[in-house]
Amino acid sequence: MPTVRFTETVHGPAAEIDAPAGGLLVDVCDEARAPVGFSCRSARCATCLVEVLAGAEHLEPARPEERDRLARVGASPCARLACQAVLRAGDGTVTLRSAGAR
Template sequence: MVFEGNALGREKRIEAPAGAELVDLCDETLAPIAFSCRSASCGTCQVEVVQGAELLEAPSEVERELLEVLGHPDNVRLACQAKVRAGHGLVRLRPAGG
């Protein structure tokens, strides 16, 4: 998994176990993705999935609802809600605002 660099920090590349939540991976590795509530309320943790969307679990209803309110396209996810699926491949993320 690759977290693209931004003002919060440099690019990070990590191995991610199946079922891991993106927010925990960001927190554990100090990846440059901001987050706050961890409960699909604030929208701080929006990430653009640049590559590998198929390697993430489908968004839950609560995640879809907030992304819809925020007006984001399908390639944006909430790091506090998105989980990694089992399998091999590369997921590339970049901050999407918030």
């Protein structure tokens, strides 16, 4: 069962959620009330930027529109857009830190 951990940031407290079916990270964030902001939900604003601190192998590779936005904002190599990233089903833990503006 994949678990997603959110570290505490200025945007909010730490949170953790089990996401047995995987799916869009935005849905996991909503369910966990995670400290990640969202606006467009379509890879345009980068408000949902997160840094993957561990467990990146439990996320599907970024699609072209996500890679393009990450490049445009000069994101670090470990960054993902939570509105675009897809969590793989299966065992493992992904640790994230919000890096976007709110």
